[in-house]
Every structure is written in structure tokens, then in C-alpha cells.
Amino acid sequence: MIVDNDTTIVNNDGVDRKNWSEPSSLSDRAFDYIRKSIFDGRFGPGDKINELDISNKLAISRGPVREAIRRMSSSGLLVFEPNSGARVVALSADKVEQLYDVREALEARAAALAAVRMTDAERTALSRTLEAHSQQMTEDNSNSYPRGGSDWDFHLMILKGARNDVIWRICGDELKDMFYLLRSQHGSSPGRGRKALEEHRWVAEAIVAGNADLASLLMAQHIRASRDNLLAAMRASALDAKSSISR
Amino acid sequence: MIVDNDTTIVNNDGVDRKNWSEPSSLSDRAFDYIRKSIFDGRFGPGDKINELDISNKLAISRGPVREAIRRMSSSGLLVFEPNSGARVVALSADKVEQLYDVREALEARAAALAAVRMTDAERTALSRTLEAHSQQMTEDNSNSYPRGGSDWDFHLMILKGARNDVIWRICGDELKDMFYLLRSQHGSSPGRGRKALEEHRWVAEAIVAGNADLASLLMAQHIRASRDNLLAAMRASALDAKSSISR
DNA sequence: AAATTTCAGATTGTCAACAATAATTGAAAT
DNA sequence: ATTTCAATTATTGTTGACAATCTGAAATTT
Incomplete structure (x- = not known):
């Protein structure tokens, strides 16, 4: 797959660029x-x-x-x-499971830490974000989570609230990219969005209440559910590919 | 600090890597x-x-x-x-705590996975390794864990038994290096070795018995104890430095 | 026809020189 | 003695050329 879409980055227009966001090196x-x-x-x-x-x-x-x-x-x-x-990277189902395992362990811990460490402002922001997601879904009359990484917004807020740079680097940087790549290949099953939102709400409630153990547990469950959903989608698309043309 | 000691390259990995994997590039x-x-x-x-x-x-x-x-x-x-x-990298006490948090979450999960996935051969090898460590300590008549990364041998065996490449890369490669660096700076308190060995035994027992939840719990406790010990050592050496000469 | 060899083109690995930036020195002024 | 600031040096950033290696197809052999 090599599509040569030549939109971005014009550096040959002879003009010294300055306003274009600055990757220093x-x-x-x-x-x-x-x-x-x-x-x-x-x-x-x-x-x-x-x-x-x-x-x-x-x-x-x-x-x-x-x-x-x-x-x-x-x-x-x-x-x-x-x-x-x-x-x-080409992610096999096996590798995806491994990635989810790490996410589950780390984000569960992050949720517990966030429940203890988040400021009041962060807690209300978390709740408000979920409200916005809910409203967006009703407006779109859609059962899938709003496009544009809204799902990750929630997770990133918690990751940030955990105040742990190492967890952030692993989950908020590296794994996020991997899962973003995954999502672009396999959609999620219909109805998953509503369910996910509900789970998000439970987690957020526990965090806002400062209940670390509960937040950890609910986050682990949420990620496990997300994993099951994605793996099912992967298997489905794998079957699709197989039924179309044998190679 | 720049000492010019010109030792040759030796494979210092505790476990079974390729015996003379020369750096290709x-x-x-x-x-x-x-x-x-x-x-x-x-x-x-x-x-x-x-x-x-x-x-x-x-x-x-x-x-x-x-x-x-x-x-x-x-x-x-x-x-x-x-x-x-x-x-x-200069690791602050805060950063060390963060690293331990990640280790605790990930290695606890690894222990649970290992309890399910390890082969019989691996389980007996795990027990035997601890026996060897015990014997070594008695021979040396020492209360600290045998030198040369024996402590990590135990952890790496479990990490390997978990059959999760992502956990392995994070804990078995990156974090291992960080902690190795730490240990070279701050020793462990006297008596910690015996205690650590005991905790290792408990974890190993749970894994050999295939009790995933217990293995996870005990590993988490073990790492927490290890963290407390190292942080105490760090604070002690920090005080030492302060009491000697202000710079 | 199938397998093997050869060989040229493509791609990665490495190098030494040059450019741009940061760090340091030292003289002049306060 | 301290500060300022320009000149100098040291270090990082980047480049184009060349060497080593891989890849794939044509040519050769079996």
C-alpha cells in the first residue's frame, strides 16, 4: 500500500517558513x-x-x-x-492482546493514582468531558464514540492526572500511537460506543469520589471489554479478507 | 565523572541470550x-x-x-x-517512585501470566534458581543478594514466562537498565537480601502452584517492599552528601 | 522446467567536511 | 571584585559522497 497523496508540507515554494509549527530539528x-x-x-x-x-x-x-x-x-x-x-509494524491478534494486557495493568494503576492525585478542577473537567461526549453522541444520533480521538481524550485525562511520567510515556505516547493505528484499520462493533461511554462514566465517578481501588477495578474492566471488542473486529476482518480472495 | 577504563565488550545479560551476539552495526x-x-x-x-x-x-x-x-x-x-x-539520566526520588509504580503494575501482571503459562520445566527452573541463590548466600555468609544481577535473574525468568513481548521490552530491557543503574549508586540495606529471598520464594510457590491471583499479589508486595528499601537508601545517601560538604 | 549463479540496480551503512548553535574565554567598563 | 559583551572555541546539526549489503531478474547449468 503506497498512496502518493501530495498534500502536506510545501517547502519548495521559495518562502522562508516561520509560522508553520516548529519541529525544531x-x-x-x-x-x-x-x-x-x-x-x-x-x-x-x-x-x-x-x-x-x-x-x-x-x-x-x-x-x-x-x-x-x-x-x-x-x-x-x-x-x-x-x-x-x-x-x-503489523500487529497480529496475539500482539494486540499483549498490548491490551499492558494497557490494562498500567491504566488501572493510573486510574487509582488519579483518584488520589487529581485536583478538583481536573475531576470536574473529567466529568464535563464525558457530558460533552454524551451530548455529541445524541446529536449525531450515533452509537459510536465521537470521531477524532474523543475516546482517548478520556484516557489521556486520567493518565495525566496520575502524575506519573513513566506511565505517561508508555501509555500516553507509545501505546496511544499503536492503538490509534489499530483503530484506523478495524472499526468497533455497533453499540460499543454507548457501552464504552457508560463504562467511562463509572470510572469517572469512582475517580471523582476518590475511590482508588474501585477506579482501578472499573478501568481494568473497561479496557478488558474494549479488548474483547477489538479482537472480535480483528477476527471478523480477517475472515473477510480470507473469504474474498485466497492467496 | 569520566574514568577511562578500557574493558572489552562482554555479554552481561543474566539470562540465555545468544552467547556471543556481536554488535552487527x-x-x-x-x-x-x-x-x-x-x-x-x-x-x-x-x-x-x-x-x-x-x-x-x-x-x-x-x-x-x-x-x-x-x-x-x-x-x-x-x-x-x-x-x-x-x-x-539523573533519577530523582520522585522518578524512582514512578518507575517502581510501573514495575509493580507490570510485574504483578507478569507473575499472574507466568503462573498460567510457564512450562513445567520453567517452573522447576525457577525453584532451582532460588535454591541456588539461597545456597550462595549461605556460602558467602552474607545477608545481601548474590552479586551479578542474581536478583534480576529471578524477575527475568518470570518476565519471560509471561510470554508477553511488550512487558518484556518495558521491564526486561528498559526498566532493568534503569534499576541496574540505580543499584550501582545506592546499595540496599543490610538484611534486605534475606527478606527478598523469602519474598521470592513465596512468589515462586504461587507461580509453581498456578495460582495467578496470589502470584500477582505477592509480586506486587515484593516490589513495594523493594521500593521502600531503595527509597530509604536514596534518602540516606542524600543526607550523607548533604552532611559532607555543601557545594 | 527447476534450480543455481551472476550481476546490475536499489537500499542501507558509514564517513569526513561544512554549517549552525551553544558554551567559554577574556578584556573593558563599572 | 563583578558584570557585560564580543570574540573564540567546542559541540551539535546537516549534508553529499562513497562503501557494503541486499534484492530481484536475467543467464546459466542441471
């Missing part, structure tokens, strides 16, 4: 570009990341691109093989 | 060199990592060194600042 720019390309679907799972293509595209040399690739490989979005290159 | 060699230098104490916490020095030392160019530095920054051992360079 070229390596950062390459990092952002690759990341965005993956989420846009221009690079699909298993696709090879060609250093030369990217450096040409961005009109920079291969050095910064290589650094970006090495970094992204460490974070898991790319899989690096010596003398061969990097590919976009 | 120069970048890997640089990575290993920096890592080893940190553990040897040649680079101390907060020390600047100079690209030129390292590339000279290894007689390679700066490109591979830069890649290694970027990678190591992603994994947490180095802290990278644009246009300034990378430094060895």
Missing part, C-alpha cells in the same frame, strides 16, 4: 512526517520505510531521517531490521 | 559502549555524552554514535536536549 520533522503518513494510511502495516524517498520528499538528507527511524523503531511503530530497513 | 557497538560505560560508572548521572569523544574512542564516525544516542534517549537511560546534547 529536521529529525523531528522527519519523525512527524512518518508518523503522520502512517496515520493517514499512506504507509500501511508491513510497508517498507524508504529513507531516500522520505529525505527527497522533505528535501533533507538521509541523516536526520535515519535518526527519526531509529527513534520510532524504539517506540514500536516501526520494526527495524539491520541491513534491510524499517517497516510499519 | 557500528551503531550497535556505540550503543553497547555507552551502556556499558554507564554501568561501569565511567559516565555518572548527569554527565554529558560527547559524540566526538565516543566516536574517537571507538574509531568510528559520529553518525552511528548519534543514532545510538537517539535510541538510548528513547529508552530512558539518556536525556536528550536539542542543540545541547544528551546526558545520563
Whole structure:
């Protein structure tokens, strides 16, 4: 899958860019570009990341691109093989289960910490966010969670409230990207949105009440439910693929 | 702190990696060199990592060194600042607590998984390892855990038995390095070794018996105890430093 | 026809030089 | 002695060229 959609990043218009949000180094720019390309679907799972293509595209040399690739490989979005290159990670059902296991353990802990550490302002903001999600769903007359990462908004607020940089780096940065990639490939089953919102509410209630153990438990349950849903969707799409054309 | 001790590269992994996996690329060699230098104490916490020095030392160019530095920054051992360079991470008590929180959540989960997934051979190996540790301590007539990462041997066996690559990467690779660095700075309190061994035994028993919930609980307790011990040691050495000479 | 070898093109790995930025020095002024 | 500020040095950021390795297709052998 290599779609050459040439929208973003115009650096050849001869104008010195200043207002364009500033990835300070070229390596950062390459990092952002690759990341965005993956989420846009221009690079699909298993696709090879060609250093030369990217450096040409961005009109920079291969050095910064290589650094970006090495970094992204460490974070898991790319899989690096010596003398061969990097590919976009292709997540098997097994690997997805492993990722969910980590999320469950870590976000449950984060929920417990958030229940203790969140400020009052953060707690009310959490409740309000869920209210907004609810309203959005009613307005859209939809049973799926509002588009644009609203689901993650909730999780990120809790992650942030936990005041743990390590958990944040793992869940809020790396795993978030992985799951974002996953969601772009497999939708969620109809009705899951309503259910998820309900679970979110329970978790939020426990956190607002300062009940750490309950928050932890409910978050674990919520993520387990989310996992079951996504794995079902994965298996379904796997069957689809198989029924269309055998290879 | 820069001591120039030129030891050769030795595989220092506790467990069964490839016996002489030589660093295929120069970048890997640089990575290993920096890592080893940190553990040897040649680079101390907060020390600047100079690209030129390292590339000279290894007689390679700066490109591979830069890649290694970027990678190591992603994994947490180095802290990278644009246009300034990378430094060895200096772990505050707060950060250490955060690291332990992650370890507790993840290794507790790993213990639960290991209790279900370990083969019989692995279970007996686990017990036997603890026997060896016990015997070693009696022989040495010491109350501290045998040197050379024996403590981690136990944890790594469980991590491996959990059959979760993501947990392994986080705990068995990244966090292990962080804690190894910590241990080299602050010892453990006298008597902790015996206690730790006892806790290890309880965890192992639960795992061998296939009792996932109990294994999880005991592992969490064990890590919590380990955290308390290390934090106490950190505070003690912090007081030492303060009482000696103000700088 | 199937398997193997050869070889050219493509891609990654490495290097040394140059550019841009940060850190340091030291003289002048206060 | 201290501060300011410009000049100098040290270090990081980037580049284009070259070397090593992989890939795939044509040519050769079986």
C-alpha cells in the first residue's frame, strides 16, 4: 500500500517558513512526517520505510531521517531490521492482546493514582468531558464514540492526572500511537460506543469520589471489554479478507 | 565523572541470550559502549555524552554514535536536549517512585501470566534458581543478594514466562537498565537480601502452584517492599552528601 | 522446467567536511 | 571584585559522497 497523496508540507515554494509549527530539528520533522503518513494510511502495516524517498520528499538528507527511524523503531511503530530497513509494524491478534494486557495493568494503576492525585478542577473537567461526549453522541444520533480521538481524550485525562511520567510515556505516547493505528484499520462493533461511554462514566465517578481501588477495578474492566471488542473486529476482518480472495 | 577504563565488550545479560551476539552495526557497538560505560560508572548521572569523544574512542564516525544516542534517549537511560546534547539520566526520588509504580503494575501482571503459562520445566527452573541463590548466600555468609544481577535473574525468568513481548521490552530491557543503574549508586540495606529471598520464594510457590491471583499479589508486595528499601537508601545517601560538604 | 549463479540496480551503512548553535574565554567598563 | 559583551572555541546539526549489503531478474547449468 503506497498512496502518493501530495498534500502536506510545501517547502519548495521559495518562502522562508516561520509560522508553520516548529519541529525544531529536521529529525523531528522527519519523525512527524512518518508518523503522520502512517496515520493517514499512506504507509500501511508491513510497508517498507524508504529513507531516500522520505529525505527527497522533505528535501533533507538521509541523516536526520535515519535518526527519526531509529527513534520510532524504539517506540514500536516501526520494526527495524539491520541491513534491510524499517517497516510499519503489523500487529497480529496475539500482539494486540499483549498490548491490551499492558494497557490494562498500567491504566488501572493510573486510574487509582488519579483518584488520589487529581485536583478538583481536573475531576470536574473529567466529568464535563464525558457530558460533552454524551451530548455529541445524541446529536449525531450515533452509537459510536465521537470521531477524532474523543475516546482517548478520556484516557489521556486520567493518565495525566496520575502524575506519573513513566506511565505517561508508555501509555500516553507509545501505546496511544499503536492503538490509534489499530483503530484506523478495524472499526468497533455497533453499540460499543454507548457501552464504552457508560463504562467511562463509572470510572469517572469512582475517580471523582476518590475511590482508588474501585477506579482501578472499573478501568481494568473497561479496557478488558474494549479488548474483547477489538479482537472480535480483528477476527471478523480477517475472515473477510480470507473469504474474498485466497492467496 | 569520566574514568577511562578500557574493558572489552562482554555479554552481561543474566539470562540465555545468544552467547556471543556481536554488535552487527557500528551503531550497535556505540550503543553497547555507552551502556556499558554507564554501568561501569565511567559516565555518572548527569554527565554529558560527547559524540566526538565516543566516536574517537571507538574509531568510528559520529553518525552511528548519534543514532545510538537517539535510541538510548528513547529508552530512558539518556536525556536528550536539542542543540545541547544528551546526558545520563539523573533519577530523582520522585522518578524512582514512578518507575517502581510501573514495575509493580507490570510485574504483578507478569507473575499472574507466568503462573498460567510457564512450562513445567520453567517452573522447576525457577525453584532451582532460588535454591541456588539461597545456597550462595549461605556460602558467602552474607545477608545481601548474590552479586551479578542474581536478583534480576529471578524477575527475568518470570518476565519471560509471561510470554508477553511488550512487558518484556518495558521491564526486561528498559526498566532493568534503569534499576541496574540505580543499584550501582545506592546499595540496599543490610538484611534486605534475606527478606527478598523469602519474598521470592513465596512468589515462586504461587507461580509453581498456578495460582495467578496470589502470584500477582505477592509480586506486587515484593516490589513495594523493594521500593521502600531503595527509597530509604536514596534518602540516606542524600543526607550523607548533604552532611559532607555543601557545594 | 527447476534450480543455481551472476550481476546490475536499489537500499542501507558509514564517513569526513561544512554549517549552525551553544558554551567559554577574556578584556573593558563599572 | 563583578558584570557585560564580543570574540573564540567546542559541540551539535546537516549534508553529499562513497562503501557494503541486499534484492530481484536475467543467464546459466542441471
